Amino acid sequence: MSWADTFVELDKAIHDRASFDCGEEELNTFLHTQAAKHMEVGVSRTMLLPASAPHPNGKYPICSFYTAAPSSISRETLPETLAKKLPHYPVPVFLLAQLAVHSEYQDQGLGKITLIKALEYLLEVNAHMRAYAIIVDCLNDNAEQFYLKYGFEELCKYNGRTRMFILMKTVAQLFPYISYN
Numbered sequence: 151m152s153w154a155d156t157f158v159e160l161d162k163a164i165h166d167r168a169s170f171d172c173g174e175e176e177l178n179t180f181l182h183t184q185a186a187k188h189m190e191v192g193v194s195r196t197m198l199l200p201a202s203a204p205h206p207n208g209k210y211p212i213c214s215f216y217t218a219a220p221s222s223i224s225r226e227t228l229p230e231t232l233a234k235k236l237p238h239y240p241v242p243v244f245l246l247a248q249l250a251v252h253s254e255y256q257d258q259g260l261g262k263i264t265l266i267k268a269l270e271y272l273l274e275v276n277a278h279m280r281a282y283a284i285i286v287d288c289l290n291d292n293a294e295q296f297y298l299k300y301g302f303e304e305l306c307k308y309n310g311r312t313r314m315f316i317l318m319k320t321v322a323q324l325f326p327y328i329s330y331n
């Protein structure tokens with residue numbers, strides 16, 4: 151089955167959360183049971199790419215998704231050359247909290263598309279409310295390799311995971327049609 155043309159916000163009445171399986175239980179469980187609740191209470195937003203046609207139950211399978219939320223880091227976690235230009239209070243960032251592709255659709259470039267869409271979306275948000283960088287807490291070495299490929303750098307260890315970051319000004323270079331300054 152092919153995927154649709156555009157990413158849309160998760161809607162539990164339309165999207166078939168239960169059938170999503172990316173091979174990582176933690177990410178599956180998040181989408182099945184938490185993503186919609188987190189949107190309802192206003193702590194994160196989940197965007198997804200549905201399949202182009204619905205299941206027999208009328209709901210659309212989810213091909214990939216990402217979840218983003220505002221967050222902050224301490225400047226001390228950043229490399230010295232960056233840190234010295236920043237204030238001592240918490241530095242605003244966007245957290246790319248989750249990103250996954252359904253196993254059926256992996257290795258076809260959809261992870262790359264989903265990441266690019268997440269970066270584009272966060273740069274658009276940044277035009278209204280500034281953030282210094284995008285951070286991601288990698289679930290495993292594979293995720294780390296995936297983000298390294300796209301310019302993320304290691305920031306620190308956080309809750310036993312490798313936290314990586316990419317500066318918003320670097321993301322802006324990828325999308326010259328989105329206002330940055």
Ligand SMILES: CC(C)(COP(=O)(O)OP(=O)(O)OC[C@H]1O[C@@H](n2cnc3c(N)ncnc32)[C@H](O)[C@@H]1OP(=O)(O)O)[C@@H](O)C(=O)NCCC(=O)NCCS
Pocket residue numbers: 172173174177248249250251252255256257258259260261262263287288289290291292293295296299
């Ligand atoms: C990691 C994941 C998002 C990649 O999605 P995908 O659709 O399979 O990846 P793509 O086909 O778009 O591949 C894009 C590039 O990343 C590389 N890549 C894909 N999976 C990778 C992995 N696990 N480790 C390292 N590189 C990887 C591909 O080789 C490709 O590189 P290329 O363009 O030079 O050929 C997907 O495998 C997934 O959802 N995994 C389970 C959840 C997970 O680990 N999420 C990470 C966030 S914590």
